[in-house]
Amino acid sequence: MSLSVEEVKKIAELARIELTPEEEKRHAETISAVLEYMKILNEVDTKDVPITAQVTGLENVFREDVVRECPPETRRKLLDQMPSLEMDELEVPGVFNGLEEI
Amino acid sequence: MGINELTIEQAALGLREKKFTAVDLTRACLARIAERNREINAFITVREEEALAEAAAADARLAAGTAEALTGIPFSVKDAIITKDVRSTGAAKILDNYTPPFEATVISKIRQQGAVLLGKNNCDAFGHGASNENSMYGPVRNPHDLKKVAGGSSGGSAAAVADSQCLFAIAEDTGGSIRQPASLCGVVGLRPSYGRNSRFGIMPMASSLDTVGPLTKTVKDIAIVLKAIAGQDSKDATTVPDGVPDYEAELQKKNGGLRGVRVGIPQEYFSATSGLAADGGVLLHPEVQRLTKESVEKLKEAGAEIVNVSLPHTKYSVAVYYIIVPSEDSSNLARLDGVRYGVRATTNDLYKLYAESRANGFPEEVKRRILIGTYALSAGYYDAYYKKAQQVRTLIRRDFDAVFQKVDVLLTPTSPFPAFGIGEKANDPLAMYLADVMVAPAAVAGMPAISIPAGTTSDNLPVGLQLIGPRLSENTLLSFAYELEKIYAL
Incomplete structure (x- = not known):
């Protein structure tokens, strides 16, 4: 299994990570080596073998869906973590480019 | 022998026999950190004043007779675990400025007992690595040989315990991140059963594999800490309802x-x-x-x-492991996008905001894991x-x-x-x-x-x-x- 630079570019776009051309080349090489190694799993017959997604065996762990107040000091701390605030609201670039200029 | 070299068991006894105070113990650890951190780099954040204040409060509890097993014991926490009002970077620059308003359940339990939080340990960013070289805050050096790695991903935690910069450390083990550095640094490290301890407040790597556990100098100290942190947590639905035995008492039996x-x-x-x-x-x-x-x-x-x-x-x-982990990793790390907290790239374009914040804020191995995971989960490759x-x-x-x-x-x-x-x-x-x-x-x-x-x-x-x-x-x-x-x- 090998991964081309073009495929790396596509995955990086999906994962929202900007890569330099050197990084794209390096990831293509190292990930290809990792995928090549993963081929050993093809030796294993997994016909009718169920998947393991969790190991505890717990089922349907419920809790009441209740609204809890956020204490004002916690709210302040959360707001203070935000990279850009205007009037205590999170500021982000426009989702639709250019729309804000209409 | 400095008092920072004691085990939890010895230090707890010394505190009760008034041979030294929690403030003395904390000063001894802080002095060791100050002396060694430049070389070993086991700590990303050190809390001097706050730790001494916590130690003074612990001394008051000891005097008042309300002390618990870990009261006055100085410890440190892997930086991929959330600590309230204490910077928690996960060893990645995307969280360089992140000070959480909440705390991991296991850390709350320890701090409620009056243990003294010295600071946050270096690690491979978000737990990705086996050498602690994937930290954006520099590698951790092995206290036994500074040219060697401390192991990973909890290399800072293992090195800090091995070098007596703290009496114990809390770290996270997804596929060996406690045990392997414990082995390389010569300390004891436990990966508990998945579900034994709460994962609430652990920066998630592979949610179906992540566990939290202690690193100490002795097995008895492991028992003391495990007893303090184990148990079901309403904030983590994967914790099991099984009762928590008195691990320490059981050792003697x-x-x-x-x-x-x-x-x-x-x-x-x-x-x-x-x-x-x-x-x-x-x-x-x-x-x-x-x-x-x-x-x-x-x-x-x-x-x-x-x-x-x-x-x-x-x-x-x-x-x-290296299919499941990057797959779950790539989903978990999608939350780090520079929008609501952490370090945001300067741009007016939304796509660039995501892509550049993540490019600047993640080290190469984190990017690699996200790419492998995104690939493994994509249509046509999932099966x-x-x-x-x-x-x-x-x-x-x-x-x-x-x-x-x-x-x-x-x-x-x-x-x-x-x-x-x-x-x-x-x-x-x-x-x-x-x-x-x-x-x-x-x-x-x-x-x-x-x-x-x-x-x-x-x-x-x-x-x-x-x-x-x-x-x-x-x-x-x-x-x-x-x-x-x-x-x-x-």
Whole structure:
């Protein structure tokens, strides 16, 4: 299994990570080596073998869906973590480019 | 001997006998950190004033007679675990400025007992690595040889305990991140059963594998800390309702030592033809082999029954692990996008905001994991990778379940080799992944496992041995480890 630079570019776009051309080349090489190694799993017959997604065996762990107040000091701390605030609201670039200029 | 070199057990006694105060103990740790951090780099954040204030409060509790097991004991926390009002970076620059308003449940439990939080330990960013070279705050150096790695991903935690910069550390083990650095630094490290401890407030890596556990100098100290942190948590639905035994008291109860205990030696961990070494990357280091054999002899002398066993799917563990982990990783790390918290790239374009914040804020290995995971989960590849890995995961679990019908505990090396040179594997991710061959299987199966120091190589590098038990068998696992530790001390 090998991964081309073009495929790396596509995955990086999906994962929202900007890569330099050197990084794209390096990831293509190292990930290809990792995928090549993963081929050993093809030796294993997994016909009718169920998947393991969790190991505890717990089922349907419920809790009441209740609204809890956020204490004002916690709210302040959360707001203070935000990279850009205007009037205590999170500021982000426009989702639709250019729309804000209409 | 400085008081920072004491075990939890010794320090707790000293505090109660008024030989020293919690403030003295905290000052001794802070002085050691100040002296050594430039070289070893085990801490990303150190809290001097706050720690001393917490120590003074602990002294008041000790005086008032309301002290608990960990009151006044200085400890440190892996930076990939959330600490309230204390910067928590995960060793990645995207969270360089992040000070959380909440706290991991396990840390709350420890701090409510009055333990003193010294600061945050360096680690591989978000737990991605086996050498602590993937930190954006520089590598951690092994206190036993500064040219060697401390192991990873919890390298800072292991180095801090080994170097007596704290009395214990809390870290996270997804596929060996507590046990492998414990082995390389010569301390004790426990990966509890998945579900035993709350994961709430752990920066999530692979949610189906992440666990939280202690690193200490002795097995008894592990028991003391585990008792404090274990238990069901309403904030983590994967925690189990099983009661928490008094692990420390149970250690004293076992009278027969290791007599009659059935210790399984899984052949796959020792044989070069088993497949573990088939890629040419991993062979058991001769001195690790020697120390393991010596331990087996010591166990026989102590009356344990040595049983050769087989876990036939062992050789697939790393491949399973490195599909499941990046897949779950890539989903979990999607939350770090520079929008609501953390370091945001300066741009007015939304796509660039995501892509540049993540490019600047993640080290190369984090990017690689996200890329592998995104690929493995994408349409057309999901069945071939993620589903296949989850099926083989079932077979690995079944191996363990079958073998624990025959034996009480398994003994293996923790790491195929002692600490390696800084930079030695840095450019070969696959070689670094294969450093996990001995620790990944128990993680994939959800079993508890502990690494304890078994001796040193001719170069004075520590070597750890791993004991693996059945799910939720911490009680007996710790008592076996405790007995084995006594044998090593002879």
